[in-house]
Amino acid sequence: MTKGAGAADRRGRFITFEGGEGAGKSTQIARAASFLKDRQIDPVVTREPGGSPGAEQIRRLLVEGEPGRWDAVTEMLLHFAARRDHVRTVIAPALAEGRWVLCDRFVDSTLAYQGYGHGLGEAPVRQLADLTIDGAWPDLTIVLDLPVEQGLKRAGERAGREHRYERMGLDFHRRLREGFLAIAAADPDRCRVINAMRPVDEIADKIAISLEQLIIVY
Numbered sequence: 001m002t003k004g005a006g007a008a009d010r011r012g013r014f015i016t017f018e019g020g021e022g023a024g025k026s027t028q029i030a031r032a033a034s035f036l037k038d039r040q041i042d043p044v045v046t047r048e049p050g051g052s053p054g055a056e057q058i059r060r061l062l063v064e065g066e067p068g069r070w071d072a073v074t075e076m077l078l079h080f081a082a083r084r085d086h087v088r089t090v091i092a093p094a095l096a097e098g099r100w101v102l103c104d105r106f107v108d109s110t111l112a113y114q115g116y117g118h119g120l121g122e123a124p125v126r127q128l129a130d131l132t133i134d135g136a137w138p139d140l141t142i143v144l145d146l147p148v149e150q151g152l153k154r155a156g157e158r159a160g161r162e163h164r165y166e167r168m169g170l171d172f173h174r175r176l177r178e179g180f181l182a183i184a185a186a187d188p189d190r191c192r193v194i195n196a197m198r199p200v201d202e203i204a205d206k207i208a209i210s211l212e213q214l215i216i217v218y
Helices: 025-037 053-063 072-096 107-117 122-132 148-156 170-186 200-217
Strands: 014-019 044-047 101-104 140-145 191-195
Touching (some): 014 025, 014 107, 014 170, 025 044, 025 140, 044 072, 072 101, 072 107, 072 122, 140 170, 191 200
Parallel strands (some): 014 101, 014 140, 044 101
């Protein structure tokens, strides 16, 4: 909701976009932001790891360097250190002001990448989430799903990308995809799985339906 239209009278909405490498999250977040602006809702668009000055510094530790630079536990801790700063300085204040927040990745990515991909399991990730995010769970999560090989091919064709995770093995990325689908299946009220192999416009239309449903009850 635009500033001055009663936005501060209610909590905003928190929408996250998830998926493996090359799923097209950035494109769909931009389309979702445009859709909301057309309806007089000016969203905060952000990302993880990163999204705040402190978190962006930690991001470089996570996305640059060799694939084996960190073990799974260290990765998880770095992600949550960045997330804590992001929630405290960007996400929570925006929601408190009645703003809508569109975020490229959140806790579900840590569940998928470190919990499933690296085999840590869900329990330690959820424990850290309870400790660090102050209850800032998403109202809606869009999971963009596509075959691993196709996603990595797309990701590899993009110039200038930070690609530490992209260079992890196929088995890792297959576990990652299975993790996202398992997370979505366990929380169907929050998560919407969308076939990311479909045309961009068709994907955006499906996301718009879910956004419209949130607007109706807002």
